[in-house]
Amino acid sequence: MLTVGDKFPEFNLKATVSIESVEKAFFPISNTTYKGKWLLVFFYPKDFTFVCPTEIKGFGDLNAQFADRDCQVLAASTDSEFVHLAWRKDHKDLRDLPFPMLADTAKRLSSALGILDEEEGVAKRATFLVDPEGVIRFAYVTDGSVGRNPQEVLRVLDALQTDELCPCNWKQGEETLKVA
Template sequence: MLSVGDKFPQFKVQATVSNDLKNAFVEIDNNTYKGKWLVVFFYPKDFTFVCPTEIVGFANHNQAFVDRDAQLLTGSTDSEFVHHAWRTHHKDLNSLPFPMLADVKRELTSALGILDKEAGVAQRATFIVDPDGIIRFVYVTDLSVGRSPEEVLRVLDALQTDELCPCNWHQGEDTLKVA
C-alpha cells in the first residue's frame, strides 16, 4: 500500500457528479483539481450499509473541506452507472456535493495497494494528498468499520499548519514550539 510521502498515482476515471443523465458523468484525473488538497476516500461497494453512512458523513462536512481548499472525492470499484443508480435512489445520497469515482478496471485501487485480497473490492481507505500530489495521511479500516470524517478534517487542519501538532490538536489551538 502507498503511504505517507509517496506520490499519489496517475489516474483517469469516470465519475458520477449528478443525477441528471445529461451531465451525470465526467472524466477526472490528476489535473482536474491541480493545486488543491485532495481528500480521497474509498469504500467497498454501492448499495451496502456502512458505506452510505460514511459518504453522508463526509457530505455533511463538505463545506468545511471546501473552506480549507480541499476537494473531496469518493470512489469504489463499481461503475459510474451503478453510482448513478445509487445516488438517484438513496435519499441520503441524492444530492452529493462531490464526485464518485468509478475504478471499474481497479487500476487506481491496485496502484494505491488498497484492493482487498479476499473481497476484490476497495478497502475502506482515506488519503489526504497535498497540492503537490504527495500523500500526507492514510487511514484504513476493516471493511466492516466506518471511519470518522471529523478526524480526517482534524488531520487536514494539522497538516495545513505545517507545524508540530500535539495529540488531539484542533484548529485554533497552540501548536508545539521547539525550545
C-alpha cells in the same frame, strides 16, 4: 500499500457528479482536474451496502468545511459510474451529494494504491489526504465493518495545513508545539 510521503498515482476515471440527467451525470476526473488543491480521496468497498452510505453522507455533511480549506473531496469504489448513479437516485442521503464519486472499474487506482482486496475484488475502506504537489500526507484503512470519522480527517487536514507540530487531539485554533 502506498503511504505518507509517496506520490499519489496518476488516474483518469469516470465520475458520477449529478443525478439531474444522464447527460449531466458523468464527468471525467483525473489527478490534474483539481491541480493546486488538496485532495481527500476516500475509497469504500461497494455501493448499495450499509456502512458506506453513512460515511459518504458524513463526508458530504463536511464538504463545505473541506472546500473552505481548499480541499476537494472525492469518493471512490470499484463500482461503475452507472451503479453510482442508481445508488444516488435510490438512497435519500446520497441524492444531493456535493462531490464526485469515482468509478475505478478497471481497479487500476485501487491496485496502484495497494488497497484492492484481492479476495473480494473491491477497494478496502481507505482514506488519503494528498497535498497540492500530489504527495500523500495522511493514509489510513479500517476494517470493512468499521466506518471512519470524517471529523477526524478534517482535523488532520487542519493540522497538516499548519506546517507546525500538532499535539494529540489538537484542534484548529489551538496552540501548536514550539521547539525550545
